[in-house]
Amino acid sequence: MGIDPGLTRCGFSVVQAGRGRSVIPVAVGVARTPSTDDLTARLLGLSKAVNEWMDDYQPDVVAIERVFERGNVSTVIHTAHAVGVLVLAAAERGLDVQMYTPSEVKKAISGNGRADKKQMTAMITRILGLSEAPKPADAADALALAVCHCWRAPxxxxxxxxxxxxxxxxxxxxxxxxxxxxxALAKES
Structure with a gap:
């Protein structure tokens, strides 16, 4: 299961690893929480969404984007709260959680650690053989995280x-x- 954490939009994906670098997409979606709700309600909504996904798809492992400083401390703190909820959901099921930086995912998927959203979406669409690009970008990012882990797991x-x-x-x-x-001590005695 790949998760692109966010409080307003959180991308979820489930893939199945095939032979070699083959990855089969199973499901992709986005959980949204209204920015007008208070933090506790938003975290509860995110918790319900991730638990539903985990109940429905029974993942073996969870790959989550590692929180990093983006310049806006408030955004980082909100994303960190979301990550805590997501990691807890996995921990409650005894699932292994692997965290990847955005540049690690970009490098694994596109070969370029600085690829932009458009490049990443195009690559994940091609890699998974999708008929159309996943939208919004959070969904594509969740798929990229899952594929990245499938390729790095061995x-x-x-x-x-x-x-x-x-x-x-x-x-x-x-x-x-x-x-x-x-x-030696016994011989000295």
């Missing part, structure tokens, strides 16, 4: 396996050193 899994193996080797080395020290 590498992340390999990195996790390597880290786990290294941790086991380090623990074994520590055990061997401790045993050697204990043996």
């Amino acid at each position: 590498m992340l899994a390999r990195q996790a396996a390597v880290a786990e193996q290294q941790a086991k080797q380090l623990a074994k080395q520590k055990e061997m050193i401790a045993a050697a020290r204990a043996n």
Whole structure:
């Protein structure tokens, strides 16, 4: 599941990873909350929307855009509140959450970490073989996040396996050193 977080418009998408770089679109949409409502009502609305999506589609993992400073502190704070609600919904289901910066997603999808919205929408439309571009941009961004994760997941899994193996080797080395020290101390006694 890809999520482009936002308080006014939050993009949701669900894709299925195929073989290699093949990705199949399943669903895409946008949850909206009125800017005239108070923050608590808007967060509640967002919570209901993400929970409905998660209930309906049962994702295995959630890819969310990482909050970054856009120049407007108020926007960042509101987006951070939204991200908290979205991450909590995933955590309540025991889902893994992967966060990607906009430039990571742009680089993965278009090859250019500075691609604009138009380029990204065109690329995601082409990659997924859609007959028309997803609208609004939040929907296209949610799809891009999901595709980005599908493409990066194998590498992340390999990195996790390597880290786990290294941790086991380090623990074994520590055990061997401790045993050697204990043996040396016993010989000195």
